[in-house]
Amino acid sequence: MTCDDYRELMMGCLDDELTADQRKTLESHLAGCARCRAEFDDFRKLKAITDDVTLLEPEDKLWEQYWGSLYNRLERGLGWIVFGVSAILLLIYGGFKMIEEIIKDPALGLGLKIGLLALIVGLAILLVSLVRERLYFRSRDRYKDVRR
Amino acid sequence: MPICACDDEGQLLQQCRRGSREAFEPVVKRYTKDAYRIALGLVGSRDDAMELSQEAFYRAFVNIRHLKPHAKFFPWFYQILRNLCFSHLRKRRLRRTSGLPQFDGEELTAAGGDWFDPHMVVERTENKDRVWQSIARLSPKHREVIILRHFRDMSYEQMAEALFCNKGTVMSRLYHARKMLKEILENSKGGHAYDL
Numbered sequence: 001m002t003c004d005d006y007r008e009l010m011m012g013c014l015d016d017e018l019t020a021d022q023r024k025t026l027e028s029h030l031a032g033c034a035r036c037r038a039e040f041d042d043f044r045k046l047k048a049i050t051d052d053v054t055l056l057e058p059e060d061k062l063w064e065q066y067w068g069s070l071y072n073r074l075e076r077g078l079g080w081i082v083f084g085v086s087a088i089l090l091l092i093y094g095g096f097k098m099i100e101e102i103i104k105d106p107a108l109g110l111g112l113k114i115g116l117l118a119l120i121v122g123l124a125i126l127l128v129s130l131v132r133e134r135l136y137f138r139s140r141d142r143y144k145d146v147r148r
Numbered sequence: 149m150p151i152c153a154c155d156d157e158g159q160l161l162q163q164c165r166r167g168s169r170e171a172f173e174p175v176v177k178r179y180t181k182d183a184y185r186i187a188l189g190l191v192g193s194r195d196d197a198m199e200l201s202q203e204a205f206y207r208a209f210v211n212i213r214h215l216k217p218h219a220k221f222f223p224w225f226y227q228i229l230r231n232l233c234f235s236h237l238r239k240r241r242l243r244r245t246s247g248l249p250q251f252d253g254e255e256l257t258a259a260g261g262d263w264f265d266p267h268m269v270v271e272r273t274e275n276k277d278r279v280w281q282s283i284a285r286l287s288p289k290h291r292e293v294i295i296l297r298h299f300r301d302m303s304y305e306q307m308a309e310a311l312f313c314n315k316g317t318v319m320s321r322l323y324h325a326r327k328m329l330k331e332i333l334e335n336s337k338g339g340h341a342y343d344l
Contacts, residue, residue, distance in 0.1 A: 008319035011326070015297065017304045017315075046330050050298045053279050054270040055188065057181075062198070066180055067173055073206050074169050 189295030190233040192264035204229040226310040282332040290325035
């Protein structure tokens, strides 16, 4: 084994994750290799000073509000889904009814009928394009593949 | 830290799959502090850590059907959280570098701005401030293993589960992260890192 092969064992030893045999192997190497011994001692000091750093906790009030805030987010998420689906269905239904009315209405001139129909068709194309774009990005959502 | 899948957790998650938000509450409460602390360690801002941890729980609930029935929640959740945090760091980096010369991706770290403020450290001393700000200068992947090991006290096995790798890789990443941290500390002081 070269010195490089003992690096992982050094980490395991620092973090108390080695078996008795692994620890013995490392100790016998450190006893005969001044460079690795010095590196190991440096790492031990580094671990001590890093362990000494403790982060401030937020106020208890924030923990108490955490679930409430998350619950609202979950509820709003569901609300947006229901709102979106129903809005799309209503728009489709309203669009068809409007086209039907425009075509049947004798009071509207041909030019106005064509203009209104073009407006509706344009809106429909924009909506379909938007939905297709959303589906495209959804299919490439990196979180979708996070599975265990 | 409570990252084991407890007996009742499987039942709660099953109810979550059926859309029960109430069943999600104890799951969230079990991991709230860990999620916040990890996010804080990765992005270095209290507000961002709170927002990102909540967003991770939200996405976990929405995608809970992707979690296999007998799989542990935390390692799966951790992937969502770290992806969110890394994505947040990338966006922040883009905002900071717009109009400035482009640095090599890994070189530009979370340090700077109001992030990794030393006021987040308990019982502040000059040395503790220096260590915290040196951690901020590590690349996200190096910082991640330091945070999981030193600030969450996770075992190598738990880290391997959360990082989707084996224990050998965990030890190797820790070696490189600590070596880098040592170098940053030495350079920041202009001498030996441990004259503390």
